[in-house]
Amino acid sequence: MVSGEPVESGAGDRGSADVAALIPLVRRIVASRVPDPATADDLVQETLTRVLAAAGRVEPGLLEPYAIVTARNTVASMWRDQDRQRRHQHRVVDLRPPQAPDEDVLAREDRTAVAEALTRLSDRERTTLLAHEVSGQDTRSLAAELGSTAGAVAAQLNRTRARLRVEYLLVSERAEPPTERCRPVLLAISGGDRRRQREVDAARHMLECDLCARLSEPLMGRGRSRDDAVRVAVRTDADVVAARQAAREVATRLGFSATDVTLIATAVSEMTRNIVRFADSGEVVVAELQEPRTGISIVARDAGPGIPDVEQALQDGYSTYRGLGLGLPGARRLMDEFAVVSEIGRGTTVTMTRWRGEA
Amino acid sequence: MNDGPRLFSILRQGPYLIASVHTALDDSQLVRFQNDLVERIGSDRARGVVIDVAALDVLDSFASRTLRDMAEMARLRGAVTVIVGIQPDVAFAMVQLGMDTGRVVTALDLEEGLAELDRGARDPTAQRP
Numbered sequence: 087m088v089s090g091e092p093v094e095s096g097a098g099d100r101g102s103a104d105v106a107a108l109i110p111l112v113r114r115i116v117a118s119r120v121p122d123p124a125t126a127d128d129l130v131q132e133t134l135t136r137v138l139a140a141a142g143r144v145e146p147g148l149l150e151p152y153a154i155v156t157a158r159n160t161v162a163s164m165w166r167d168q169d170r171q172r173r174h175q176h177r178v179v180d181l182r183p184p185q186a187p188d189e190d191v192l193a194r195e196d197r198t199a200v201a202e203a204l205t206r207l208s209d210r211e212r213t214t215l216l217a218h219e220v221s222g223q224d225t226r227s228l229a230a231e232l233g234s235t236a237g238a239v240a241a242q243l244n245r246t247r248a249r250l251r252v253e254y255l256l257v258s259e260r261a262e263p264p265t266e267r268c269r270p271v272l273l274a275i276s277g278g279d280r281r282r283q284r285e286v287d288a289a290r291h292m293l294e295c296d297l298c299a300r301l302s303e304p305l306m307g308r309g310r311s312r313d314d315a316v317r318v319a320v321r322t323d324a325d326v327v328a329a330r331q332a333a334r335e336v337a338t339r340l341g342f343s344a345t346d347v348t349l350i351a352t353a354v355s356e357m358t359r360n361i362v363r364f365a366d367s368g369e370v371v372v373a374e375l376q377e378p379r380t381g382i383s384i385v386a387r388d389a390g391p392g393i394p395d396v397e398q399a400l401q402d403g404y405s406t407y408r409g410l411g412l413g414l415p416g417a418r419r420l421m422d423e424f425a426v427v428s429e430i431g432r433g434t435t436v437t438m439t440r441w442r443g444e445a
Numbered sequence: 446m447n448d449g450p451r452l453f454s455i456l457r458q459g460p461y462l463i464a465s466v467h468t469a470l471d472d473s474q475l476v477r478f479q480n481d482l483v484e485r486i487g488s489d490r491a492r493g494v495v496i497d498v499a500a501l502d503v504l505d506s507f508a509s510r511t512l513r514d515m516a517e518m519a520r521l522r523g524a525v526t527v528i529v530g531i532q533p534d535v536a537f538a539m540v541q542l543g544m545d546t547g548r549v550v551t552a553l554d555l556e557e558g559l560a561e562l563d564r565g566a567r568d569p570t571a572q573r574p
């Protein structure tokens with residue numbers, strides 16, 4: 087039983103409408119595994135945020151299975167974290183060495199996994215990828231060498247990266263795909279290729295195959311590394327400034343133009359202010375995106391009263407200065423992608439993305 | 446909220462006030478800026494105000510509105526306002542956001558702002574037929 091009507095924005099954003107329709111399903115899955123309602127709410131929001139982030143990259147039929155496996159993964163990783171915390175509790179009093187030995191081992195394992203994954207590419211794929219990524223050779227000069235066009239080389243590079251991500255995950259999970267279908271499915275997901283996803287029936291496979299269900303999330307996260315995300319807890323006016331400065335730093339590091347950096351910071355300022363005004367607290371998460379190209383993703387999330395009519399709040403001129411959903415139309419104009427999911431009495435999540443122009 | 450160091454200054458220069466923002470301000474600091482300035486216009490009997498916002502990182506909906514309100518309150522107290530130092534990037538974002546500074550006069554920098562006031566700053570409201 088879902089209390090409160092899920093509301094979503096749509097206009098020009100198919101994904102977010104579809105995601106809102108998934109709220110009852112996600113809530114049911116989480117509630118059946120997590121007894122504490124507050125924790126369940128958090129996990130539902132977290133799941134929806136992830137699904138929303140992937141919505142543009144999956145064929146419509148895949149969205150529901152993806153929501154299902156993501157909800158399960160999110161719950162599972164919460165249990166894992168709690169377990170890890172329990173096991174390490176006695177260590178809290180220890181003085182941590184300046185560099186935890188674990189980190190070193192992890193970095194080394196990671197390098198080994200990348201190296202191993204690279205050997206699974208064809209010679210041509212590997213040479214081209216390394217020439218581009220490591221030696222910095224641009225697609226035009228690569229195209230000249232290969233007797234191809236820059237566009238074709240760029241597309242080939244994208245496919246190679248998609249393959250590398252799949253192989254890297256398989257190596258680091260030490261997993262051998264249990265079926266013939268696995269690799270094609272994982273590739274279609276990794277490449278964000280909706281037509282291929284339909285052809286290989288990725289939706290059905292993901293529900294049947296544990297491995298692919300588990301790997302789908304890191305693959306769909308658009309290469310998002312959670313460690314790269316900057317989190318700003320939001321409670322007061324000062325946090326609005328902190329959030330937009332965090333976004334400014336990440337955007338600058340990603341090579342956005344000064345104009346774009348200011349546009350992004352302005353949008354973040356608008357959405358963070360909403361949290362301070364209308365919810366007690368919330369958070370803003372700024373993450374870098376590498377797939378399908380370089381971009382910045384900002385999630386502004388609160389557990390406030392929710393926006394009664396998102397569609398209307400997105401209309402220009404609606405928002406009186408005191409209204410919930412204030413500044414949504416303006417912020418939306420500043421970003422390339424903009425999606426709102428709001429549930430009355432439960433909170434609002436705004437996801438916005440801006441892609442970097444080709445330099 | 447309104448204690449803590451002032452992140453702006455308000456200086457007198459002849460019949461004018463020069464109000465400068467020193468760094469990014471949050472909403473409560475902006476409100477404090479507005480209150481202090483309006484008070485000073487009264488106590489100093491200023492005829493003109495230059496507000497220098499070059500140090501503001503963004504002019505979002507709240508900041509734009511506050512600047513507009515400040516100019517309007519100054520006008521009611523008999524002072525003309527010129528806003529200076531809006532960076533090109535910031536101006537571009539304001540337009541995209543759908544905000545503007547309303548009828549407030551803007552100028553490139555402090556010198557031009559003062560020159561504008563000396564010219565008797567065409568009070569935009571005085572241009573009505």
Ligand SMILES: [Zn+2]
Nearest residue numbers: 268295297298
């Ligand atoms: Zn599989």
